[in-house]
Amino acid sequence: MSGTIEVKPAPAVPVLKQVGTPARIRRPSRWTEARRSFRRHWQLYLLIVVPLAYFVIFKYVPISNAVIAFKDYSPIKGPWGSDWVGFKNFELFFQNPVFWTLVKNTFLLAAYTVLASFPIPIILAIALNEIRTGFFKKTVQLVTYAPYFISTVVVVSMTILVLSPRIGFVDDAIGLFGIPAVDFLGDPNYFRHIYVWSDVWQTTGYSAVIYLAALAGIDPALHESAKIDGASRIKRILHVDLPGIMPTAVIILVLGVGNIMSIGFEKAFLFQNPLNLAQSEIIATYVYKTGLLNADFSMATAVGLFNSVINLFLLLGVNFAAKRITGSGLWS
Amino acid sequence: MTKEHVSTIAETRTDRIFLAGVKVMLTIALIAVLVPLVYVVANSFSSAGAVSAGQVFLWPVEPSLRAYQEALSDPQILRGYYNSLVYAIGGTLISVTLTIAIAYPLSRKTFFGRNVIMSLLLFTMLFSGGLIPTYLVVQDLGMLNTRWAMVIPSAIGVWQVIIARTFFRHTIPDDLYEAAVLDGASDLRFLWSIVLPLSKPVIAVIALMYAIFQWNTYFDALVYLKDPGLYPLQIVLRNILILNSTTGAAADVAATLERQQLANVLKYALIVISSLPVLIIYPFIARHFTKGVMVGAVKG
Numbered sequence: 245m246s247g248t249i250e251v252k253p254a255p256a257v258p259v260l261k262q263v264g265t266p267a268r269i270r271r272p273s274r275w276t277e278a279r280r281s282f283r284r285h286w287q288l289y290l291l292i293v294v295p296l297a298y299f300v301i302f303k304y305v306p307i308s309n310a311v312i313a314f315k316d317y318s319p320i321k322g323p324w325g326s327d328w329v330g331f332k333n334f335e336l337f338f339q340n341p342v343f344w345t346l347v348k349n350t351f352l353l354a355a356y357t358v359l360a361s362f363p364i365p366i367i368l369a370i371a372l373n374e375i376r377t378g379f380f381k382k383t384v385q386l387v388t389y390a391p392y393f394i395s396t397v398v399v400v401s402m403t404i405l406v407l408s409p410r411i412g413f414v415d416d417a418i419g420l421f422g423i424p425a426v427d428f429l430g431d432p433n434y435f436r437h438i439y440v441w442s443d444v445w446q447t448t449g450y451s452a453v454i455y456l457a458a459l460a461g462i463d464p465a466l467h468e469s470a471k472i473d474g475a476s477r478i479k480r481i482l483h484v485d486l487p488g489i490m491p492t493a494v495i496i497l498v499l500g501v502g503n504i505m506s507i508g509f510e511k512a513f514l515f516q517n518p519l520n521l522a523q524s525e526i527i528a529t530y531v532y533k534t535g536l537l538n539a540d541f542s543m544a545t546a547v548g549l550f551n552s553v554i555n556l557f558l559l560l561g562v563n564f565a566a567k568r569i570t571g572s573g574l575w576s
Numbered sequence: 577m578t579k580e581h582v583s584t585i586a587e588t589r590t591d592r593i594f595l596a597g598v599k600v601m602l603t604i605a606l607i608a609v610l611v612p613l614v615y616v617v618a619n620s621f622s623s624a625g626a627v628s629a630g631q632v633f634l635w636p637v638e639p640s641l642r643a644y645q646e647a648l649s650d651p652q653i654l655r656g657y658y659n660s661l662v663y664a665i666g667g668t669l670i671s672v673t674l675t676i677a678i679a680y681p682l683s684r685k686t687f688f689g690r691n692v693i694m695s696l697l698l699f700t701m702l703f704s705g706g707l708i709p710t711y712l713v714v715q716d717l718g719m720l721n722t723r724w725a726m727v728i729p730s731a732i733g734v735w736q737v738i739i740a741r742t743f744f745r746h747t748i749p750d751d752l753y754e755a756a757v758l759d760g761a762s763d764l765r766f767l768w769s770i771v772l773p774l775s776k777p778v779i780a781v782i783a784l785m786y787a788i789f790q791w792n793t794y795f796d797a798l799v800y801l802k803d804p805g806l807y808p809l810q811i812v813l814r815n816i817l818i819l820n821s822t823t824g825a826a827a828d829v830a831a832t833l834e835r836q837q838l839a840n841v842l843k844y845a846l847i848v849i850s851s852l853p854v855l856i857i858y859p860f861i862a863r864h865f866t867k868g869v870m871v872g873a874v875k876g
Contacts, residue, residue, distance in 0.1 A: 281688040287763040288681040292693075295678035295732055299697060302713060302729050306705025309712050323712060368605060371598045384602050388609050389862055393854045395792035397810045398847050401817035405619075406612055411630045411840060413615060445609065453866050477591045510795055514818055535708040536799060548706030556703050 313546035333546035369455035388449030462488035502559030620844035643845035656812035667727035679740035725800035
């Protein structure tokens with residue numbers, strides 16, 4: 245909705261008089277406004293053609309291609325020409341014994357990730373905010389931020405190397421406490437911990453930056469008056485800082501919970517090995533294997549679609565709840 | 577004494593203890609992040625034997641540059657490095673151009689339909705067709721197994737469009753446009769000669785975001801590329817580091833053990849070599865990066 249329609253008193257351009265009924269001449273209709281904008285700013289419309297085509301071709305055509313979830317896809321007939329099979333692919337997937345394992349693995353992995361990677365950056369940001377600007381603060385910030393720029397492949401390999409029983413130092417470290425060497429990557433029970441804590445290692449510094457900015461935006465007068473009233477540092481954190489970063493935290497949490505089912509393919513796939521598959525197979529990796537390795541396009545699309553739809557509803561639901569409870573959400 | 581008592585009302589004992597606790601905590605965080613990084617670097621400069629025996633912790637043992645020589649003379653790795661550079665530079669150019677081409681018109685109040693288009697973009701953040709339907713599009717366009725598959729399907733990020741649009745909206749005043757029009761400038765002329773020079777900071781930010789993303793991602797390559805000659809560095813790294821595919825054939829049985837040991841130290845050297853370009857420039861761009869993220873967050 246362009247709220248600007250009524251603002252301009254519509255300069256009496258000759259164009260207006262030629263168009264349509266004289267009774268509506270006062271205020272240009274949306275259509276006239278569009279035509280005038282086209283004529284005057286045609287270059288802008290020309291400019292936007294290519295990027296717009298990108299979105300249509302690479303985002304909206306795939307959405308229409310997703311009909312093959314309801315079809316028996318044949319490469320010769322194409323997505324729209326293939327034969328309809330209704331919900332057959334979905335039924336097959338729901339009856340498949342892997343279904344619940346996949347849903348459970350995906351959900352637990354994502355929920356654990358959100359639980360760990362939501363509070364820790366907030367703690368880091370508040371801690372950084374407490375100390376005075378100087379060399380130490382800058383160093384901590386710069387170093388904790390750095391892993392964000394390392395690629396997933398490298399983070400996963402580092403984790404594997406560090407945890408490997410022979411070369412890595414983790415086994416030496418726990419050996420000091422008399423704990424025997426553990427094959428972390430061969431045991432499915434360690435998969436989630438490894439995934440989540442390597443994620444925390446990589447993203448905490450980056451995520452903290454957003455909260456640091458929110459903390460910097462808090463009116464210093466609030467802190468001053470709290471100090472005068474004799475509030476301790478802990479009290480000020482609880483009653484000034486935390487409420488101050490609340491809206492930001494809500495948005496981050498909504499995004500995190502809302503995207504719970506779309507947890508990344510890249511990292512889970514890299515950590516996978518035949519030994520830990522029982523817990524590391526998630527929906528995204530299953531889609532990749534079914535679709536591209538087994539070439540079952542329709543089934544893979546059905547599984548992916550199931551995931552996207554759940555994800556969309558989760559996001560909308562969480563956003564709605566957050567708005568009700570705290571008054572701030574994504575589209576506040 | 578004088579400095580202190582202007583700003584603070586005497587810190588209480590609890591406050592001082594608390595602050596000390598905070599500092600201890602931050603030091604622990606610092607060490608936790610730093611140790612794996614230093615560990616990798618130390619190993620990469622050690623001898624193959626020491627690495628395989630697990631003797632290296634934070635300082636190189638029997639210092640050696642052998643792993644680096646080996647890595648930098650491996651054609652597969654060099655090829656990957658070259659490909660990644662091509663994708664990062666080419667992809668960034670395409671991405672930045674397209675992002676500006678859509679973000680600028682959307683930032684103009686006189687652009688009819690901007691809200692509809694913006695909603696169309698935002699919707700793609702919430703819902704996507706999925707892996708296979710996108711794959712079919714790339715296939716139909718004949719891009720499979722070509723360099724185009726690396727730079728086109730992920731060319732525009734909605735997040736970057738939001739960042740650029742917000743920047744244009746808040747830093748280019750309407751008066752400026754009107755003045756330019758009076759001087760006879762067209763929309764494109766205004767964009768090229770006035771908006772772009774004024775927007776250097778935001779262009780730098782989104783360019784860096786795209787470049788780092790291109791350098792670090794492997795997903796598109798995994799899905800769309802089959803020809804090893806086109807593989808970006810990350811796929812090569814995955815093959816060597818995670819799938820343990822050895823580079824080059826082992827010459828004879830006697831050399832096998834040595835090769836195996838070398839494979840371990842080679843991994844550390846590869847990690848350093850591949851992450852170095854990004855980690856070197858990162859301290860200089862971190863601040864701008866943060867700013868870019870913030871600008872985007874304003875709109876949300």
